[in-house]
Amino acid sequence: MSVPVDTQISDSPALGPLLEEMQTLGEQGSTGPLLSLRQHAGEAFRRLGFPTTRLEEWRFTDVSRVANTRFLPDPRPPELAAERLAPFLYAGCRNVVLLNGRVVSELSDLDISDAPGLTVRSLAEALEEPAVAERIGSLLPPDQHPFVALNTALFRDGVYLEVEAGARLEEPLHLVFLGETPDGQATVSYPRNLFVLGERSECTVIETYASLDDGESLTCPVTEVLAGASSVCKHFKVQKESLAANHLASFQVRLDRATNFSSHAITHGGALVRNDVGALLDGEGAVCTLNGLYVVAGEQQVDNHMRVEHKKPHTYSHELFKGILDGNAKTVFNGRIYVHREAQKTDAKQSNRNLLLSDQAIAHSNPQLEIFADDVRCTHGSTTGHLxxxxxxxxxxxxxxxxxxxxxxxxxxxxxxxxxxxxxxxxxxxxxxxxxxxxxxxxxxxxx
Amino acid sequence: MLKIENLKASVEGQEILRGLSLEVKAGEVHAIMGPNGSGKSTLAQVLAGREDYEIDAGSVTYDGEDLLELAPEERAQKGVFLAFQYPVEIPGVSNTYFLKAALNSIRKARGEQELDAMEFLKLVREKVKVVDLDESLMKRPVNDGFSGGEKKRNEIFHMAVLEPRLAILDETDSGLDIDALKTVAAGVNSLRTDGRAFLVITHYQRLLEYIVPDVVHVMVDGRIVQSGGKELALELESKGYGWLESKAGAA
Incomplete structure (x- = not known):
């Protein structure tokens, strides 16, 4: 597949520091398979460049303001006063706190000896184990998506979660990703998360993205979830960054046999937010729920690009996305459902409902069904209107x-x-x- | 209490009320009957303040005040209540709390003390008996998943709590079986007082066996063409609306 690269974009102010950092990381950072993955990702990003609205997948998502901003990574070690964290915490959770994409150990519940079968670590540390490093990029290879490529080439840290077979995480695990722009410098972070959920394991994970100030920022997270057979995972994502934040996130889950995975994504922060969310239903009886609520106003834009792939028979997916739009806000819901030939008895439901509180707000809603099996039930509905x-x-x-x-x-x-x-x-x-x-x-x- | 004179109203350029006059005194129950499309529901909606309708001519005076100048919520605050033909479902908003918010905004507008949760609960317990409404429906979202009969009883329950001076019932009997109809009628009858007036809009005479009106009006083609006592309803039951429709045509 040849991808056109807009020369104007590839000369963008954002690119210089990025390429420089790739060079530095390549020289001093990783080793072994991870190094070659990072190099591969760096090449992929140079090839792909920042996407333009000429690309079908990015037709409604104009990232030129990101491409035209000189974002730098935070050079400081990740430290944070506890009182600044307090407003973002939820009672009854175990927390892992990250500042600009790096784990703040002092504020994180990484010592979890009281929870057998559970591993929560800084990804940077966990990567020293080849078994962990090998799984990075296994669901989201870096050569398809420019921001996955960017993350893979440049991530410094993130969260590694492993729940052993049959283990149950009682309290929700709350991952708090905080952004700060030191001295007003436009700041970029690339949190990278990997969840490995054993057979019959159970867990609840919340990802919160929030800002500590109103400076311009880019958060480019990638989360991969390998959900083992009969595991139950409840995932939540809260995006409440400042109105000067840009957030370009990729998420991919692979569901094994009889896995029950649900995700609820709440988005009300950020200037430009895009969630690329993929679910691969790769085992019979897998059940996947992907729900979302976006509440936007002013000049905000929030895009949710969903890609649900039914690969095995008797798999079920439900998507409910609701949007409340005011001011000049713009949203995109792109709901792709792909049913493989083998995936008979697939049951897929998708619904996108948008409530417009102003006459200027625009909600794009595009269901896309690609069905190659003949005995399936796929329904989709989309409504957009005023009260x-x-x-x-x-x-x-x-x-x-x-x-x-x-x-x-x-x-x-x-x-x-x-x-x-x-x-x-x-x-x-x-x-x-x-x-x-x-x-x-x-x-x-x-x-x- | 309510005086309507030569009221003309239209929607999207189509005239629906064509010179309607009516006077209702405190303590009276007036029934408005008429065939489908005669403008009965339009009258109810215009009185409650629906903004879709254009008032082309005439006046509506309520307690000496120009009713048409008031916003819907101001009319409610001054004691006008409309029981909807098709009550709206509001998922996520509890019936009890919705009603508490409604009652307190009315009390606030009247300069009365707002009720706290305990006082309100006491009031609800008392009023819920009026319409024999299952208390579980109080905790559920407003009309959400209610049966047709439950929705209508819920409207009467709202009325009992809000204690309006002028209550307009828009086809509250439609879709009710006889038991539900009797319950609703008993609820309305228990609220009849010297100070309160009712405008009961119905297509059928059946409801009026249980809510006995002081005056019956027949509405055809946007006007009242005949008024009389409760026996007029029985006459309509046996003769239909045809003879009045031709009368309206002649006029």
């Missing part, structure tokens, strides 16, 4: 003013997703965000 005038009238006729009525109905729209967030502290955090965002928030707070 129903009749519903607003119903509330007003009961004495509730228009702003509060609009807020109540907007909350009601989101509630289908909110109710699915099983981790209570996270659900409350989401509710509080919604109350703060809705103009009649106080009345909504009373009413739910």
């Amino acid at each position: 129903e005038e009749e519903a607003v009238f119903y509330l007003r006729s009961r004495g509730i003013d228009e702003a509060a009525a609009t807020s109540l109905l907007t909350y009601a729209f989101a509630s289908e997703f909110v109710d699915l967030v099983e981790v209570e502290a996270l659900r409350r955090d989401l509710q509080n965000f919604l109350f703060s965002r809705l103009t009649g928030g106080d009345i909504v707070r009373q009413a739910v």
Whole structure:
């Protein structure tokens, strides 16, 4: 596949420091198979360049503001005062804290001797084991996607999670990725995460991305999840970075036989956010749920590009993505479902619903079904519209003013997703965000 | 209490109310009957303040005030209540809390003390008996997953809690079996007082066996063409609307 590289973009201010860093990392950093993977990734990124809107996959995602900014990695060692972390924590979780993509050991619960069968480590350390290093890139090879390539070439650290066969992680594991821009320098980080979930294991993992200041930043995370047979994993992702943050994330999970994997992605931060999410249903009876809620306003853009691949028979996928758009916000939902010839009895459901609170907001919604098996059930639905005038009238006729009525109905729209967030502290955090965002928030707070 | 004079209203250029006049005094129950498309529901929606309708002529005075000047929530705060023909489902918002928010915004607008959770709960316990509503429906989201009958009873329950001065019931009987109809009617009857007026809109006479009106109006083609006592409803039941429709045509 030949990919056109826009010369203007490849001369972009962002590229110089990136190439320099690749050189440095190549010289001093990795060894063995990881070194060759990084070199391969670096070459891939040089070849792919920053994507332009001429590429079908990037038609609605204009990354030129990223390409035109000189982002530098944070040169400081990862240290953070505990009180600055406190506002981002949820009660009852084990935490791993990262500052600009590197684990802050002092604030992380890495000593987990009380939880048999569980390994939580800094990825940089875990990579010393060849078995870990070999798995990096096994689900997301670096030569397909420019930001996976970039991450693979340049990541410094991230989280390695391993849950042994039959082990159960009682408390949710909360990975807190904080961004900071020292001296106002536009800062880039490439967190890299690998979760290896043994057969019949159970765990809940929350990834939170947040900013400590309002400086310009680029977060380019990659997370790979190898979910063993009959494992149960509940994954949550909260993107609440500052409005000057850019976030270009890739996520891939492989589900084995009878695996039950669910993900709930909440996005309300960032200037430009893109989640490329892939699920490979690679064992019979695998069940995959991918839900999302995005709440955007002003000039924000949030894209969710989903790719669900049914490879084996009797596999089930459900996707529910809801969006609330105000101001000039723009969102993209791209939902690809690919059913292999062998994957008979596939049951795939996909739904994308967007609520527009302004006339200027734009929601793109593109379901894409590619089905090569003949005995399957695949349904998709997409709606985009304003609040129903009749519903607003119903509330007003009961004495509730228009702003509060609009807020109540907007909350009601989101509630289908909110109710699915099983981790209570996270659900409350989401509710509080919604109350703060809705103009009649106080009345909504009373009413739910 | 309510005086409607020569009211003309249209939606998207189509005239629906064509010079309607009606006067309702406190303590009275007025029934408005009429064939489909005669404008009954439009009248209900216009009185409650639906903004889709264009008021072309006429006036509506409520307690001496120009009702048409008021926003829907202001009408509710002044004691107007519409029981919807098709109550709206609001997932994620609990019936109890929604109603508490509604009652407190009405009380606040009237300069009354807002009720706290305990006081409100006491009120709910008392009012829920009026319509024999299952208490579990109080905790559920507003109308979400309610059966048709439960939705209608929930409307009467809202009415019982909000204690309006003018209650408009828009085809509250439609879709109800006889037991549910009796329950709803009993709820309405228990709320009849000297200070409260009802406008009961219905297609069938059946409801009026249980909510006995003081006056029955027949609406055809956007106007009231005949008014009379409760016996008019029975006459309509046996003769249909045809004879009044031709009368309206002649006028």
